[in-house]
Amino acid sequence: MEAGTDTGRISGERRVTLTVTDEEATEFLTPGEHFELWKHHKVGHGVISRRVVV
Numbered sequence: 001m002e003a004g005t006d007t008g009r010i011s012g013e014r015r016v017t018l019t020v021t022d023e024e025a026t027e028f029l030t031p032g033e034h035f036e037l038w039k040h041h042k043v044g045h046g047v048i049s050r051r052v053v054v
Contacts, residue, residue, distance in 0.1 A: 016046070026053060 020029060029035075029048055037044040 014044075016044075026051070 029051060031048050031050055033048045035046060035048060036042055037046075
């Protein structure tokens with residue numbers, strides 16, 4: 001894949017924000033952790049880059 005010209009990201013790559021309401025989310029969602037998004041089938045995957053706890 002080619003690197004994006006203006007963002008330095010790989011072509012087709014998207015940055016998303018996930019909101020998780022589970023009180024134990026900090027136990028399993030840590031920076032560097034891989035994840036997959038599903039909606040009846042796999043629709044995406046990525047790596048957690050940072051975490052904000054509110």
